[in-house]
Amino acid sequence: MINFNLLPYFLATVTVLVAIPGPTTVYISTASASQGFRFGVASCFGVMLATLVHVSLAAAGLTALLLASPFLFSAIKLLGAAYLVYLGIKAIRSKPAPSDTTSVSVPPAPALGESIKKGFLVNLLNPKTGLFIAAFLPQFVTPSLGHVPLQIVTLGLLLVLVGAVSDVTYAALARTISRALANRSRRPGIGKYVAGLLYMGLGVAALATSNGATK
Numbered sequence: 001m002i003n004f005n006l007l008p009y010f011l012a013t014v015t016v017l018v019a020i021p022g023p024t025t026v027y028i029s030t031a032s033a034s035q036g037f038r039f040g041v042a043s044c045f046g047v048m049l050a051t052l053v054h055v056s057l058a059a060a061g062l063t064a065l066l067l068a069s070p071f072l073f074s075a076i077k078l079l080g081a082a083y084l085v086y087l088g089i090k091a092i093r094s095k096p097a098p099s100d101t102t103s104v105s106v107p108p109a110p111a112l113g114e115s116i117k118k119g120f121l122v123n124l125l126n127p128k129t130g131l132f133i134a135a136f137l138p139q140f141v142t143p144s145l146g147h148v149p150l151q152i153v154t155l156g157l158l159l160v161l162v163g164a165v166s167d168v169t170y171a172a173l174a175r176t177i178s179r180a181l182a183n184r185s186r187r188p189g190i191g192k193y194v195a196g197l198l199y200m201g202l203g204v205a206a207l208a209t210s211n212g213a214t215k
Helices: 007-019 023-035 037-060 062-067 070-093 111-124 127-140 148-182 190-208
Strands: none
Touching: 007 127, 007 148, 023 037, 023 070, 023 111, 023 148, 037 062, 037 111, 037 127, 037 148, 062 127, 070 111, 070 190, 127 148
8 A cells, every 4th residue: 555645745746747748748739639639538548558558567677677778778769759750751641631621631430549559659669758657656655565566556547647637638728729720720731730740849859858757
């Protein structure tokens, strides 16, 4: 069982940290703005699943092994950056539907699963998420209470829930702003270029940054 005396401090810290936009936040907001709110939520779900994987690895001690290998860390980071750039190129090359006059065409319902997969891979291939979890969660673990892995998992679940609320809020705001801008835009299909450039910008930023942890 976790230390409930530390829980308020943990929740307060997490709330502040997840509210600061990071790569996954921008990714979810972009998906919501360019495809629709439900696709942003689907991307958020994929991000949550990947975070749970990172939490599980931290609880099992595997994240420490990953961080101990600079080569493996760099390889995963490179894969994540390349995937973001790929999503950007794919978004720009997509063809808008005939009725589209403002943004990327809305994918069919089955694409929701694709959004979940993309969100999962974007976060899974971000080793900084594992670094952050491995460094942050143990600060609120009380070894004297025993069951340290269970404490880490419990704190990780709380982190995922708070992060989900934050990301869904960003997705809703992004969609609202996107619609407002779309109503003023006269250039057909401009949304896909904005989305594509954002994705590629995230990929370049992921390659350019080597220190710190981002959500």
